Amino acid sequence: xxxxxxxxxxxxxxxxxxxxxxxxxxxxxxxxxxxxxxxxxxxxxxxxxxxxxxxxxxxxxxxxxxxxxxxxxxxxxxxxxxxxxxxxxxxxxxxxxxxxxxxxxxxxxxxxxxxxxxxxxxxxxxxxxxxxxxxxxxxxxxxxxxxxxxxxxxxxxxxxxxxxxxxxxxxxxxxxxxxxxxxxxxxxxxxxxxxxxxxxxxxxxxxxxxxxxxxxxxxxxxxxxxxxxxxxxxxxxxxxxxxxxxxxxxxxxxxxxxxxxxxxxxxxxxxxxxxxxxxxxxxxxxxxxxxxxxxxxxxxxxxxxxxxxxxxxxxxxxxxxxxxxxxxxxxxxxxxxxxxxxxxxxxxxxxxxxxxxxxxxxxxxxxxxxxxxxxxxxxxxxxxxxxxxxxxxxxxxxxxxxxxxxxxxxxxxxxxxxxxxxxxxxxxxxxxxxxxxxxxxxxxxxxxxxxxxxxxxxxxxxxxxxxxxxxxxxxxxxxxxxxxxxxxxxxxxxxxxxxxxxxxxxxxxxxxxxxxxxxxxxx
Numbered sequence: 001x002x003x004x005x006x007x008x009x010x011x012x013x014x015x016x017x018x019x020x021x022x023x024x025x026x027x028x029x030x031x032x033x034x035x036x037x038x039x040x041x042x043x044x045x046x047x048x049x050x051x052x053x054x055x056x057x058x059x060x061x062x063x064x065x066x067x068x069x070x071x072x073x074x075x076x077x078x079x080x081x082x083x084x085x086x087x088x089x090x091x092x093x094x095x096x097x098x099x100x101x102x103x104x105x106x107x108x109x110x111x112x113x114x115x116x117x118x119x120x121x122x123x124x125x126x127x128x129x130x131x132x133x134x135x136x137x138x139x140x141x142x143x144x145x146x147x148x149x150x151x152x153x154x155x156x157x158x159x160x161x162x163x164x165x166x167x168x169x170x171x172x173x174x175x176x177x178x179x180x181x182x183x184x185x186x187x188x189x190x191x192x193x194x195x196x197x198x199x200x201x202x203x204x205x206x207x208x209x210x211x212x213x214x215x216x217x218x219x220x221x222x223x224x225x226x227x228x229x230x231x232x233x234x235x236x237x238x239x240x241x242x243x244x245x246x247x248x249x250x251x252x253x254x255x256x257x258x259x260x261x262x263x264x265x266x267x268x269x270x271x272x273x274x275x276x277x278x279x280x281x282x283x284x285x286x287x288x289x290x291x292x293x294x295x296x297x298x299x300x301x302x303x304x305x306x307x308x309x310x311x312x313x314x315x316x317x318x319x320x321x322x323x324x325x326x327x328x329x330x331x332x333x334x335x336x337x338x339x340x341x342x343x344x345x346x347x348x349x350x351x352x353x354x355x356x357x358x359x360x361x362x363x364x365x366x367x368x369x370x371x372x373x374x375x376x377x378x379x380x381x382x383x384x385x386x387x388x389x390x391x392x393x394x395x396x397x398x399x400x401x402x403x404x405x406x407x408x409x410x411x412x413x414x415x416x417x418x419x420x421x422x423x424x425x426x427x428x429x430x431x432x433x434x435x436x437x438x439x440x441x442x443x444x445x446x447x448x449x450x451x452x453x454x455x456x457x458x459x460x461x462x463x464x465x466x467x468x469x470x471x472x473x474x475x476x477x478x479x480x481x482x483x484x485x486x487x488x489x490x491x492x493x494x495x496x497x498x499x500x501x502x503x504x505x506x507x508x509x510x511x512x513x514x515x516x517x518x519x520x521x522x523x
Contacts, residue, residue, distance in 0.1 A: 168408065171409075171410065171481075172408050172409075172410070173408050173409050173479070173480075173481045174242050174246055174408050174479065174481065175481035175483055175484065176196055176236050176242075176245065176249075176481070176483075176484050176487075177196065177197075177199070177214075177483060178194060178195070178196055178233075178236055178484060178487040179194070179195040179196070179197075179487075180192060180193075180194055180195075180487060181193050181195060183279040183282055183283060184279075185275075185278045185279055185282050189274070189275045189278050189279060190275075191258060191259055191261075191275055191276070191279050192232075192259045193256060193257070193258055193259070193279065193283065194232055194233060194235075194236070194255075194256070194257040194259075195254070195255065195256055195257075195287075196236070196245065196249060196254065196255035197214045197215055197216065197218065197254050197255075198214075198215045198218050198219075198249045198250075198251075198252045198253065198254060199213065199214055199215065199249070200213040200214075200215055215252065215254075216291035216292075217288065217291040217292040217303065218252055218253055218254035218303055219251065219252035219253055219303055219304075220252070220253045220254070220303045220304045220305065220306055220337075221253070221254050221255075221256055221288075221303055221304075221305045221306065222248050222253050222254070222255055222256070222305075222306045222307075222308060223256050223257075223258065223280070223305065223306070223307045223308070223336075224245075224255060224256070224257040224258075224308050224309075224313075225257075225258060225267065225307070225308065225309040225310070225312075225313030225314070225316050225317055226257075226260075226310060226311075226312075226313050226514075227266070227310045227311030227312045227313050227314075227343075227514070228264075228265065228266040228267075228311060228312045229264050229265075230264075231259075231263055231264070231491075231492050231495055232257040232258060232259045232260070232263070233257070233487075233488060233489075233492045234492070234495060234496070234499060235255075235257050236257075236484060237477065237479060237480050237484065237488070237492075237495075237496040237499070238496075238499050238500070238503050238514070239405050239406070239479060239499075239500055239503055239504055239507075240503060240507060240513070240514050240515055240516045241514060241516075242479060243516040243519070244308075244516045244519050247516075247519060247520055247523060248523060251523055253306070253523075254303075256280075256283065258272075258276055258279075258280075260272060261275070266312040267312045267313055267315065267316035269316070269319055272316065273316075273319065273320075273323075276320070277320075277323075277330075277331060277334060280334040281331070281333070281334045284302060284333050284334060285333075288302055288303075302333050304337035304338070305334070305335065305336055305337055306336060306337060306338050306339065306340070307320065307321070307336045307338075307339040307340070308339070308340045308341075308342070309339075309340075309341055309342070309344070310342040310343060310344070310514040311342070311343050311344050311512065311514075312344070313344075314341035314342055314343065314344035315341075315344050315346070315347065317336075317339050317341055318339075318341060318344075318346035318347060318350045318352070319347070319350055320336070321336055321339055321350070321352035321354060321356070322349075322350035322351055322352050324336060324352070324354075325351065325352045325353060325354075336354055337354060337355075338354055338355040338356065338357075339354060339355075339356045339357070340356070340357045340358075340359065340519075340522045341356065341357075341358050341359070342358075342359040342360075342514060342515065343359065343360060343361055343364065343367060343512050343513070343514070343515075344367065345367050345370035345371045345374060346371075346374050348374070351378065351381070352384070353378075353384040353385075354384075354385075355384075355385040355386075355387075356384070356385070356386050356387070357386075357387045357388075357389060357522045358371045358375070358386065358387070358388045358389070359388075359389045359390075359391070359515065359517075359518060359519075359522070360388065360389070360390050360391070361390070361391045361510050361511055361512060361513070361515070362390050362391050362392070362393045362394075362510055363393070363394065363509065363510040363511035363512075364511050364512055367512075368388075368390065371388060372388065375388060389518045389521070389522070391510055391515060391517050391518070392510075392517065393510055394436060394437070394508060394509060394510045395507065395508045395510065396434065396435035396436050396508070397421065397424065397430050397435050397436075397437065397504070397505070397508050398421070398435050399414075399417065399418045399421045399435075400414055400417050400418070401417065401421065401504070402416070402417040402420055402421075402478075402500075402504070403416075403417035405479075405500075405504060406478050406479050406500075408479070409478055409479050411460075411475070411476070411478060412478050412479075416455065420451065420455065420501075421435075423451045423454065424451065427444075427447040427450070427451065428444075428447065429441065429444050429447050429448065429451075429505070436508075437505060437508050437509050440509055440511065441502060441505035441506055441509055442502075442506070448501060448502055448505065449498075451501060452497070452498045452500070452501040452502075453498075455478075456497045456498065457475060457476070457477055457493075457497050460475050461475045477493065477496040477497045477500070478500050479496075479500060480493075480496050
């Protein structure tokens, strides 16, 4: 429009049009026409009008993209010329041309930056260069550095000697890198799952470099189901639970612990059965299908899956195993290869034929008899591979008992262990002569509570603050590493601060408690 209008208005100054046969840009330069070449100016205006008619001609549509690049280039050149000019009018006075004789390039760039003139403009360019390109250079450097480290680690993993890693931190405490995930499945199935993958220790030549590599496709998956009144996370911080988890991970077995619909309640088939089935299948398809894929991306060959359940969890494992036998296609690939059921007898109507180890306590004769009757009946029907392990009986609580239980944790010294033993004797929980537990510890809650409160986290931090030799930040629940503490919720930390005492007393009483006794044989 403007070009056509100028062509029709001789009072306006003519526009300089490029004579390129193909590139016919819009008028971007304003030149003062020479009096001796006024016809040329009119000719240029006429050419512009013919090149870009007001009607819907094809010239603009065919060349619009080329014109855009052309105008952007000329705009950039003009900006740089303006930037590095001296910013005065000396050239105009020397050449005899005024401002109207200069070529004016409109800014067709987005955004159009104005840096300033002369030295100030140069300084602004340097500043912008430092603010933008230097950080980008450093970021690229760090990314390349990380990429190089990954390549080196992969080479060490393939060539260097490696072995399954012991779960210990720098202080020797059993240390679990616990991952918590919320699994959801439509419609309305949601549950938190605790995951622990076995680690591989890899060292380079000469042992100069070592690192920890997580095994994404483990030798097996062990599903853990705790009993009533226990958190799923307590498998990783209770004295007996952490022993079992450590033994499993050192064999290359991954851990999956499901939470209950009510964590401090019991397993309920109506609330938990279908949810565990659906979420376990989703976990397998999402976490193991790629990690355990066969050669050339073929179908995954899933590792064997095992189940462990204590008390209410043991009954739940029995119900799962029975349903898997009745409808394996509905549960696949969530199918147990073997199971370990502790301190609980299966329901009479539950039947399965996978290898199963029953762990019973010698002090619970009723449960032991029910387990034996169920096994005898199943052996007559299906001749399943079942085995019963009975614990060794009641155990003494010696002076250094807790120091042995937490031998990996230097917080539990022989002195503190002896002090705990003395308190147990004074309050009538343990016989000072024979070191045996007098009665069922569950009936001595007040005495047990007063003892663990004496050695809980708050009390020991107060002692550390008064001492010049212990840093309060290094105080944590017995047997709980700093990394594991970061993964636990507040209520789980409170539980870890007390469970160590009651669990050990229950194991010593040998009637009804999760136990690591015989678990190595089970594995």
